[in-house]
Amino acid sequence: MKRKFDAEFFSRILAGVIIAAAAVTLYFVFQNFSGIKSAFQTLMKVLQPFVFGLVLAFLLNLPMVFVENRLLKLASRARRDGKKSKPPRKKLIRAVSLIAAILFMLLVLALFVVAIAPQLVQSVNGFVSNLKTYVESLNTIVKDAAERFHVDADLINRIMPSFDQLVNYVFGLIQKSVPQVVSITSQVTSTLLNAVIGLVISIYLLADKENFVARAKKILYAQFKRERADRIIRVAALSNRTFTGFVSGKLIDSLLIGIICFVALTAMRMPYALLISVIIGVTNIIPFFGPVIGAIPSVLIVLLVDPRKALLLLIFIVALQQFDGNILGPRILGDSTGLPNFWVMFAIIVGGGLFSFTGMLISVPVFAVIYALLREALANRLKSRGLPVETADYDRPGVLREEEAGGDGPAPEAPAEERKTDSEGGNAV
Numbered sequence: 017m018k019r020k021f022d023a024e025f026f027s028r029i030l031a032g033v034i035i036a037a038a039a040v041t042l043y044f045v046f047q048n049f050s051g052i053k054s055a056f057q058t059l060m061k062v063l064q065p066f067v068f069g070l071v072l073a074f075l076l077n078l079p080m081v082f083v084e085n086r087l088l089k090l091a092s093r094a095r096r097d098g099k100k101s102k103p104p105r106k107k108l109i110r111a112v113s114l115i116a117a118i119l120f121m122l123l124v125l126a127l128f129v130v131a132i133a134p135q136l137v138q139s140v141n142g143f144v145s146n147l148k149t150y151v152e153s154l155n156t157i158v159k160d161a162a163e164r165f166h167v168d169a170d171l172i173n174r175i176m177p178s179f180d181q182l183v184n185y186v187f188g189l190i191q192k193s194v195p196q197v198v199s200i201t202s203q204v205t206s207t208l209l210n211a212v213i214g215l216v217i218s219i220y221l222l223a224d225k226e227n228f229v230a231r232a233k234k235i236l237y238a239q240f241k242r243e244r245a246d247r248i249i250r251v252a253a254l255s256n257r258t259f260t261g262f263v264s265g266k267l268i269d270s271l272l273i274g275i276i277c278f279v280a281l282t283a284m285r286m287p288y289a290l291l292i293s294v295i296i297g298v299t300n301i302i303p304f305f306g307p308v309i310g311a312i313p314s315v316l317i318v319l320l321v322d323p324r325k326a327l328l329l330l331i332f333i334v335a336l337q338q339f340d341g342n343i344l345g346p347r348i349l350g351d352s353t354g355l356p357n358f359w360v361m362f363a364i365i366v367g368g369g370l371f372s373f374t375g376m377l378i379s380v381p382v383f384a385v386i387y388a389l390l391r392e393a394l395a396n397r398l399k400s401r402g403l404p405v406e407t408a409d410y411d412r413p414g415v416l417r418e419e420e421a422g423g424d425g426p427a428p429e430a431p432a433e434e435r436k437t438d439s440e441g442g443n444a445v
């Protein structure tokens with residue numbers, strides 16, 4: 017009895033020490049978050065070539081697997097039909113698939129540089145050169161409307177900026193950004209070099225990815241117990257499925273939205289149709305807030321050029337995003353994340369606040385993995401206690417009844433007020 021008491025007492029002391037250590041660690045992290053973030057950014061800068069390599073390997077893996085699976089099917093079918101007696105050479109198929117994926121990536125880049133980039137540059141140059149005319153035209157339209165509806169002219173003059181004010185504002189921004197030009201140029205050069213090194217690293221990773229995975233599993237089983245290693249591997253597989261499904265689906269969805277937007281805006285003779293379509297397509301990659309982020313600059317551009325078409329563009333963008341959110345997006349993405357809309361918004365706000373644009377891109381699949389693991393852990397804990405797993409079983413007010421719990425274990429005793437209400441023939445609230 018004394019030994020049992022000592023064991024229970026020791027376990028409570030140990031739990032208290034662990035909780036206190038976790039609280040101190042959490043306090044230290046919050047107090048020194050800026051320093052930890054700065055150290056993490058420095059480490060990521062040093063490892064930037066490997067980060068580029070991992071990202072490129074992840075993106076190239078999608079078309080490579082697509083081509084590789086079809087080549088393996090063709091080889092297996094040819095062998096079944098008796099055309100070939102030897103088994104397919106997987107290394108040769110892997111090499112062909114990897115080359116095809118790299119050529120596809122280079123083709124997309126070449127298409128952007130040759131066909132799209134010049135048009136974008138021309139659109140931006142045309143917009144900047146005509147900016148004075150656009151601002152004066154917008155001021156004239158607003159003043160005419162103010163006179164028609166008897167609005168105070170001084171109020172309009174205070175609200176509407178003149179071209180000189182706009183130029184001074186832009187010039188001030190340029191003056192502030194001049195000291196950063198040299199560092200930006202060096203950063204671009206460094207980024208290009210890291211991208212080339214990253215491409216080489218990604219080729220090594222993809223060419224022998226099975227061996228890298230096997231070595232990683234070997235290390236896990238050597239360092240952890242089998243149950244823990246199995247758990248880590250399942251989490252890695254879940255993360256891979258979530259990221260692959262979300263990233264591939266979102267890229268395809270955003271590309272289709274950009275194409276649809278360009279065709280529709282061209283048919284409506286909307287000014288700067290290509291520029292607006294690129295903005296809408298790129299910002300659509302960001303879940304939830306992407307349509308809003310893309311709509312604001314697009315509507316402002318058209319508002320300066322042709323205010324009458326700005327409202328039409330806004331209506332079209334809203335309709336396009338409704339089509340994407342309710343029809344196109346679910347068909348392409350399916351339930352790749354499994355996150356309710358509230359947690360999608362929560363993940364984007366937290367990720368964007370901590371790691372800016374990159375955080376907004378990766379926050380949803382990261383939080384989807386965490387959400388799935390927490391949901392699985394909660395379900396296992398409820399099952400171990402003989403309680404139902406479905407949320408719908410808990411939507412009634414009051415405590416959980418025995419029949420709701422499935423009869424696997426005793427239900428918690430109801431409060432005295434509810435027992436009194438039940439004895440009187442009423443319904444407990």
